[in-house]
Amino acid sequence: MKVTELAKSLGTTADTVRYYTRLELLKPAKSVNGYKSYSNKEVSRLKFILSARNLGFSVADIKQILNESEDGKSACPLVRSLIKERLEETEKQFQAMLALRGKMSSALSQWEEMEDKAPTANMVCHLIENFEQIKKA
Amino acid sequence: MKVTELAKSLGTTADTVRYYTRLELLKPAKSVNGYKSYSNKEVSRLKFILSARNLGFSVADIKQILNESEDGKSACPLVRSLIKERLEETEKQFQAMLALRGKMSSALSQWEEMEDKAPTANMVCHLIENFEQIKKA
DNA sequence: TTAGACCTGTGTCTAAGACACAGGTCAAGC
DNA sequence: GCTTGACCTGTGTCTTAGACACAGGTCTAA
Structure with missing residues (x-):
């Protein structure tokens, strides 16, 4: 999946996807031609990011949350504490x-x-x- | 008047004054030592800027307004139209x-x-x- | 004269993307 | 095969309104 395909499929912009990619919230593979190639895992990751953004989490928050969950830990306590702050x-x-x-x-x-x-x-x-x-x- | 004196006298920060100065909303004279020297005219100008900021005008708006009034024109029509947008x-x-x-x-x-x-x-x-x-x- | 406290201007950083742009890709037409 | 043009790509810069860092200058007391 190319950047614009991914973006449109979830109702966002290519710039937004590129932004998250730059921050390494998304980690696409590189195509031969240098284009970024997004897998299904990235799709659900992006879906998560957009949901969280929609709930008022900052991108930095989301990065934290993703890191936590990548370590296999439950992100729930962090999520509760972050939303309290943001609220x-x-x-x-x-x-x-x-x-x-x-x-x-x-x-x-x-x-x-x-x-x-x-x-x-x-x-x-x-x-x-x-x-x-x-x-x- | 030096930058911090001016700032404190109107309850704002030196950084804010420096910012407005950089944008040439304030035009202090240069002291011999290179420090910026603010006159009474700058004081009332800054007072105006802070009032306008407080009412929700952007700094760019204020620059426009000041330009208009420097040409001797009444800024009132512009001010009304800008606040409508900002509102x-x-x-x-x-x-x-x-x-x-x-x-x-x-x-x-x-x-x-x-x-x-x-x-x-x-x-x-x-x-x-x-x-x-x-x-x- | 010197030490230290304080002050200065300049340059960089922030959030969350939007925008500009030079160059690459790709399908249609010849 | 080649070319044209439309579209797409990644990278770099810009946005707001100041806050912050920092190297160096000023000024007062000893």
């Missing part, structure tokens, strides 16, 4: 995005009723510089 | 994070009751590979 991060980012979204949408609606002003020596844009979010009561 | 992106990312958070927390609670399994030839980790989110009713 905490996701929660933080989520809260940050929530706040940002509120700020932005508040700014947008305020600004639509405000007039344009030319810049002055100490003011680039009054919309931004005078913005203060109305705190939730 | 849409933020909304998308927010929804993605919301979904991801749900998936992850669902996975975590499922997995806590599941046993460890050793890897097999076609299974790296059954937790991940057998995970299916229970769709919201």
Whole structure:
């Protein structure tokens, strides 16, 4: 299987497959012509990687998990501990995005009723510089 | 004013100031000793940059805005149009994070009751590979 | 004058691929 | 057999917004 075949068969891009290959998450054989040749084992490996990515694991996490399982050990404890970490991060980012979204949408609606002003020596844009979010009561 | 003085006075890091300087958002004079010397104008410029970053503008956005205002034009129309774009992106990312958070927390609670399994030839980790989110009713 | 503490600019690194590009492959047509 | 063109390949570079490493400069106290 060539890189694009593999990618399409699992609904991803050739660049993504190449990326994982570069990091040695996938270890294709070399064809005579220098092209990389992916076996069925790589297919299921890639399937695993994509599932894990979809669940929020980083590529580095996945590398760890694969290493563990290649040693014959159960990766389950590692997997549980990693997802706990990632979930905490996701929660933080989520809260940050929530706040940002509120700020932005508040700014947008305020600004639509405000007039344009030319810049002055100490003011680039009054919309931004005078913005203060109305705190939730 | 030296880079760290400026940074601390506005609650940011020297690296951030250096970054903006590299991109020529700030244009300090050169001291005799080669150190960068920031004037009061740079202070208010940096203040503006930090406000805009805080509202979700990218550094490239801010560069555009500053350029516009340096030409004496009002940056307000640009600012409104940029924040509309950024808000849409933020909304998308927010929804993605919301979904991801749900998936992850669902996975975590499922997995806590599941046993460890050793890897097999076609299974790296059954937790991940057998995970299916229970769709919201 | 010298020691040490602190500060500086420059260069490199990060995540997870996307993109550019020079060259190779392969089937169709002659 | 040869050639054309379409498509594919691997490698290298680029992206964000800074953080970090580091060699060397500055500055204060002794």
